[in-house]
Amino acid sequence: xxxxxxxxxxxxxxxxxxxxxxxxxxxxxxxxxxxxxxxxxxxxxxxxxxxxxxxxxxxxxxxxxxxxxxxxxxxxxxxxxxxxxxxxxxxxxxxxxxxxxxxxxxxxxxxxxxxxxxxxxxxxxxxxxxxxxxxxxxxxxxxxxxxxxxxxxxxxxxxxxxxxxxxxxxxxxxxxxxxxxxxxxxxxxxxxxxxxxxxxxxxxxxxxxxxxxxxxxxxxxxxxxxxxxxxxxxxxxxxxxxxxxxxxxxxxxxxxxxxxxxxxxxxxxxxxxxxxxxxxxxxxxxxxxxxxxxxxxxxxxxxxxxxxxxxxxxxxxxxxxxxxxxxxxxxxxxxxxxxxxxxxxxxxxxxxxxxxxxxxxxxxxxxxxxxxxxxxxxxxxxxxxxxxxxxxxxxx
Numbered sequence: 001x002x003x004x005x006x007x008x009x010x011x012x013x014x015x016x017x018x019x020x021x022x023x024x025x026x027x028x029x030x031x032x033x034x035x036x037x038x039x040x041x042x043x044x045x046x047x048x049x050x051x052x053x054x055x056x057x058x059x060x061x062x063x064x065x066x067x068x069x070x071x072x073x074x075x076x077x078x079x080x081x082x083x084x085x086x087x088x089x090x091x092x093x094x095x096x097x098x099x100x101x102x103x104x105x106x107x108x109x110x111x112x113x114x115x116x117x118x119x120x121x122x123x124x125x126x127x128x129x130x131x132x133x134x135x136x137x138x139x140x141x142x143x144x145x146x147x148x149x150x151x152x153x154x155x156x157x158x159x160x161x162x163x164x165x166x167x168x169x170x171x172x173x174x175x176x177x178x179x180x181x182x183x184x185x186x187x188x189x190x191x192x193x194x195x196x197x198x199x200x201x202x203x204x205x206x207x208x209x210x211x212x213x214x215x216x217x218x219x220x221x222x223x224x225x226x227x228x229x230x231x232x233x234x235x236x237x238x239x240x241x242x243x244x245x246x247x248x249x250x251x252x253x254x255x256x257x258x259x260x261x262x263x264x265x266x267x268x269x270x271x272x273x274x275x276x277x278x279x280x281x282x283x284x285x286x287x288x289x290x291x292x293x294x295x296x297x298x299x300x301x302x303x304x305x306x307x308x309x310x311x312x313x314x315x316x317x318x319x320x321x322x323x324x325x326x327x328x329x330x331x332x333x334x335x336x337x338x339x340x341x342x343x344x345x346x347x348x349x350x351x352x353x354x355x356x357x358x359x360x361x362x363x364x365x366x367x368x369x370x371x372x373x374x375x376x377x378x379x380x381x382x383x384x385x386x387x388x389x390x391x392x393x394x395x396x
Contacts, residue, residue, distance in 0.1 A: 025193065028280065037063045
């Protein structure tokens with residue numbers, strides 16, 4: 001294995017004077033695309049395994065959620081035109097005389113995900129579906145016919161991951177998950193799933209700017225909206241105080257303007273801005289560890305929807321973060337770990353063209369321990385891919 005291990009003489013993310021971190025939450029149009037298209041890949045993989053004993057070529061990683069059209073209204077608006085979810089790229093539809101109903105699997109996976117995660121979206125009435133999966137190219141599908149425990153990489157590409165997450169990264173991630181938790185939605189059913197958190201740390205001062213859709217059927221007037229909004233902000237402030245983050249500054253729905261009725265506040269009909277305002281695409285949202293960390297090196301490829309056995313855009317994107325975490329956990333004296341993985345098309349995925357590990361360390365004699373962890377984790381890459389197949393690795 002071509003492995004390079006180096007020491008970085010730079011400040012950690014937390015030692016920088018300015019840090020910016022964003023998270024697009026569960027109901028954000030970009031996150032919806034990521035999560036649904038990855039569910040499609042999982043369901044396709046399961047069908048291929050059930051019928052053919054192996055995961056066949058597919059890359060369900062191109063998608064767009066086209067916003068619908070709604071009229072928001074105090075007490076409940078209406079949907080004038082449903083959203084359109086477009087599925088795209090490649091999928092194996094036929095082996096010999098056997099056909100795979102890729103369109104049915106994709107649409108079923110999308111409807112299932114929507115029912116599980118978006119309380120106010122009816123996947124039958126509020127979303128239209130357009131499936132545009134085509135057969136793979138001859139050169140890429142031929143990778144599946146080659147022998148070996150591991151398939152060859154389907155691209156020459158690179159990925160980077162890091163560990164640990166900074167305090168701000170953890171906070172931004174946790175706040176969105178709290179606002180979309182079952183407990184919070186039980187107490188504040190008027191809040192939608194479309195939540196975006198922007199965190200800024202200036203030295204020791206942290207501020208969070210949050211955009212969260214409110215659902216119009218629960219709001220009877222402008223005054224009631226601002227009353228509920230204040231209650232939501234106080235509940236979040238109390239939650240942060242309980243976590244020891246009492247000094248965090250909060251701003252919620254900063255575009256709101258009193259006196260302008262429905263048009264001056266953040267109202268939706270279905271709890272997501274995709275119902276009538278904002279479209280989404282795969283890959284425009286969170287990185288594989290769940291945040292958009294503007295101070296860190298990040299991969300350009302989306303992990304969502306790519307196949308879990310040969311597409312390094314998925315495998316290395318996610319594995320680089322897991323590998324960095326294992327190194328950080330198992331090698332004492334490291335403050336931060338960064339892992340770059342480089343593939344070469346056709347080369348087995350367990351034999352990368354290059355692995356580069358850079359660490360911010362409090363010691364000098366770490367290289368042999370880092371090498372040992374890298375070799376052990378690559379020896380277990382098959383198990384990691386199996387977890388990807390089953391959807392057991394969080395993709396965003």
